[in-house]
Amino acid sequence: MADLDHRHVEPPYLRVMSSYGPPGGESSAAVWDFRLVRPNREQVPGPVNHSLEHFLGAYVRRKHPTIMNVAPMGCRTGLYVWTIGPWTIDALADVLASGLRAIGEAEAVPLANVIQCGCAHYHSLQGVKELAAQLLRHRAGWSDPGPDAHEVRERDLFLL
Numbered sequence: 001m002a003d004l005d006h007r008h009v010e011p012p013y014l015r016v017m018s019s020y021g022p023p024g025g026e027s028s029a030a031v032w033d034f035r036l037v038r039p040n041r042e043q044v045p046g047p048v049n050h051s052l053e054h055f056l057g058a059y060v061r062r063k064h065p066t067i068m069n070v071a072p073m074g075c076r077t078g079l080y081v082w083t084i085g086p087w088t089i090d091a092l093a094d095v096l097a098s099g100l101r102a103i104g105e106a107e108a109v110p111l112a113n114v115i116q117c118g119c120a121h122y123h124s125l126q127g128v129k130e131l132a133a134q135l136l137r138h139r140a141g142w143s144d145p146g147p148d149a150h151e152v153r154e155r156d157l158f159l160l
């Protein structure tokens with residue numbers, strides 16, 4: 001698995017970025033790319049990104065012990081999701097969609113307090129509700145990174 005050429009993708013989408021396991025054996029862990037907005041053209045606002053991390057991180061830790069974590073990308077266009085064991089894209093997408101639906105009904109961001117968070121004021125409940133609703137509206141297309149998406153080619157890397 002290689003990274004996609006970020007110029008051509010159409011988020012939101014979910015895909016395996018890399019998988020890990022013993023040589024010759026089945027993969028036993030994976031890192032997923034849950035891309036939320038278009039790279040280099042949009043960014044999730046910082047407080048929204050932070051609240052999304054809290055919501056989905058808390059949700060998967062509570063309900064799915066084989067999802068190790070959900071964490072925002074530094075570029076603020078997506079989330080990394082770490083899984084252990086066999087996960088299909090459909091199964092993982094269902095879990096993430098359930099977590100996003102729960103945000104719509106929430107009255108507070110989980111763990112957004114000075115005891116459990118390093119920047120407890122840096123959250124946006126309203127913003128994360130809007131982002132979750134927007135992602136869910138596009139749920140049917142999460143398995144497709146876009147008609148022009150392709151993996152990074154070596155000749156493109158030389159340009160960078």
Ligand SMILES: [Zn+2]
Pocket residue numbers: 050054116117118119120
């Ligand atoms: Zn925090």
